[in-house]
Amino acid sequence: MRALLRIGFVASMSVDAHTVRRIAHLARIAVSESEVAPLQDELNAILAFVEQLGAVDVSGIEPMTSVTPMVMKKRDDIVTEGGRARDVVFNAPETEDHYFLVPKVVE
Amino acid sequence: MNAPATPKKLIKGGLHDWEVVIGMEIHAQVTSRSKLFSGASTEFGGEPNDHVSLVDAAMPGMLPVINAECVAQAVRTGLGLKAQINHRSVFDRKNYFYPDLPQGYQISQYKDPIVGEGEVIVDLPDGTSITVGIERLHLEQDAGKSLHDQNPTQSFVDLNRSGVALMEIVSRPDLRSSEEARAYVTKLRTILRYLGTCDGDMEKGSLRADVNVSVRKPGDPLGTRCEIKNVNSIRFIGQAIETEARRQIAIIEDGGTISQETRLFDPAKGETRSMRSKEEAHDYRYFPDPDLLPLEFDQAYVDALAEGLPELPDAKKARFISDYGLSTYDAGVLIAERSSADYFEAVAKGRDGKAAANWVINELFGRLNKEGLTIETSPVSADQLGGIVDLIGEGTISGKIAKDLFEIVWSEGGDPRALVESRGMKQVTDTGAIEAAVDEIIAKNPDKVAQAKEKPTLLGWFVGQTMKATGGKANPAAVNVLLKSKLGIE
Amino acid sequence: MTTLNELTLAEARDGLKAKDFSATDLAKAHIAAVEAARALNAYLLETPERALQMAAIADSKIAAGEARPLEGLPLGIKDLFCTHGVATTAGSKILENFQPHYESAVSHNLWRDGAVMLGKLNLDEFAMGSSNETSAYGAVVSPWRRTGSETPLVPGGSSGGSAAAVAAHLCLGATATDTGGSIRQPAAFTGTVGIKPTYGRCSRWGTVAFASSLDQAGPIARTVRDCAILLASMAGPDSRDTTCADLPVPDFEAAVSRGVKGLTIGIPREYRVEGMPAEIQKLWDQGAEWLKAAGATIKDISLPHTKYALPAYYIVAPAEASSNLARYDGVRYGLRVPGKDIAEMYENTRAAGFGREVKRRIMIGTYVLSAGYYDAYYVRAQKIRTLIKRDFEAAYAEGVDAILTPATPSAAFGIGEKASADPVEMYLNDVFTVTVNMAGLPGIAVPAGLDAQGLPLGLQLIGRPFDEETLFATAQAIEDAAGRTKLPPVWWA
Ligand SMILES: [Mg+2]
């Protein structure tokens, strides 16, 4: 069935190992050397699968911005929240005086 | 707009004269009670993480809902900048990781901002003015705050600012000197404060500038620019531009090239330095925020907001010049703040505009400045100052006495007319009383009387003596007339 | 004799009203069943004390004649819905020990109407999966087995815990979510009914996000009527979700018995994919026959962009997910794995906290949004989404009231059977369901029979936007014709 869904398949844009590392860094996910090759294969399998979209004529078509037509609701400018710093930091791995603590950031 | 730079704006290098080209991105905090997408307070300060909603802390499953007032404020600002108002705009996510960016993305407007092209007329100290193009204005979220000096190994993160609405106002590279840049920010700040859309308080970070600076030989194409991030005072904007322009000129004249980068201005060291940590290749992966629908409104909405706009500085200035006969300079000084313009108008109403302007600018502003006070905290009200101007105008007190009276009103308060009455400060116009004083002085100084006929400038000495003898209350015109006739001066 | 947990939700509601048994009895029967069924790994967290407390309140409400619509009815909650003071994990290690201080809009609505919480149900990590094998807390085992086999089967995903718990009588109904088929596919695999309502029918507030423009909550239950009752409570306007519709909630239960006379049911030829098992084709034809017999008109229709829905989905959903999951950074909640600096802390935390499938999707999403690829992938996929939606609009404009399709391309498979290196094999499970999410439409999966191996198969009905009522009426006609699926004998207790 798989092959049948690939009608309109066009030449694949594929990622190399360097791209895998770059994407992993952009996504802030540590990737060990041994993970690069399998990830590369998996990503390329997905990219090959989506390549068939290249066969669709999309000229003059608006990209979808909202799936159901509606007007965006808006809030009134009133203060309805806050005053719950304890709740805000309750689940944090490290806090002090209701601050979140992180490894030192160098500007 | 892009007229060739006048020679006085050029910077002298070792080899050439250089033109500096400046564009600015101003981040102006929207005046609102609650944040752009949450109901948490925008109040400055507060205990850490106290003005934070679950949305601002990016708790799982939390969704943004836009603050209608922030939208209105952006439209008002767009109108104030005579800009194109876009009836449809889109919120995008700008993705990057930073501890004070809880969602892992900033909600901003990338391709379709709420406000398009506009312009600002900027008056320069030399009396000329330039028009600075506005490229766009968009709404976006502010980030939280990281404190780096609390602990040697950790940074402290406070999200009170996280999600506060900002307007990013992007100018065209139309500025050609640090003076122009300073004047532009000053004018923009004035407009925002008039509109009530941003309080312009740079100390609290309500207005921050990213300054794009490049240099070129006059007539050359644009040079490579550097962006100086987050400059937070008008003075520093000027210094940062001067410093950065000189740095770039030195590099180019040394045969080097400028690399496009983000820099920080260090006012203490008087230098700009590269923000290497942020130099890492950026890829913000902008895409429309799927949690928010496009922002749409009709012309009627814009018209209603336009209806409610106050008179803006340029219009007010023109009116002050035509209605009150003020000089361009005085009008410019008075309209710099809406509160001083309002104060002036309260004083000038039904009175001589020029006299009112003179008293507001020279006496009141001078004194406020000296005491570190503002028009809002002035101990002398417009009514009181108006009373003083009235007393001068009707000849009840002299200009000199008026200054004493101003002092009394400043430090003790009270109704100027009643004070003049109770403290006997009224101008003496009774010629009998003045004549007695004059006669006494003439009698005591026969030698000077004799000289006066040859040397009419001595008249001034006699006037002084008479004023002294009458405690300054004598009408100077009457004294003059009397003395001239008694001394036989033509 | 039927034990209390084997009642349908509607039967239990009516029994409570008639005071045949108490809410406490009902809760206890379920608590016992849940405890006995731990081998299925359907519940990540059992909350029996809370269930008994809520049942006691329900009993006093019933006694006072103040029963609310779901008074005393025990439900399971997919662990993607944040529950106040009750750990919520999204099936991920990165949210281990996370305790929300807020209640999702959907679960709040259920408690408002008197329902009783039995616990939190297992799911694919961040709802990313079609077999419940990506859960960081272990796969869910389906209560179903192939005839004469003990091979453990998947319940489908991502609402696998919900579907398994409902099928195994471990709750009267369950909340679920559906981004590409995560309600309908597990419902089909377990012989239960599941509806994904129109995008915007249920508030997304307080539900952990996967892909914002596709995610919708809905119920899984044992009958069409039970789903109608549950959705009526779950749905409704919410000012905290900009994408939630400001529409009143219709009387869904009343719609169940409307019948299908006069309705036109579309049969889309593009769903007749080559290689589809003959059994499924047969079942689909059978479904059309049943509806025709019940008075509906059957009409062949064309939805030409169908085959592009799945690949477009695998651009849009990961793109949104890559951004939605950026907040799991070890700063404000959840797991933190230290590193020498902030960047390393992020990378270590996210590497250890996310499972393989989630990382893969974040990576794909990051890639398709990155500079130089955005237009070729993301913008193109969103344009194709417009085309997919237009296909449906054209069909509805021609007078079609609902569309009948198979729910899945196969029956349930064995745990580990599709763990091949090619992730696309697994993605193909959603080939019939994903179009509905891409177009924001409502879709319901209803059991229609068993395959040769004795496993349930389901049919899907796709409706007009905000016309879930027609789906309930039509699904009821299929349920009436097919008969309720006979649940497997208990082997797990
Ligand atoms: Mg910027």
Ligand SMILES: [Zn+2]
């Ligand atoms: Zn900005």
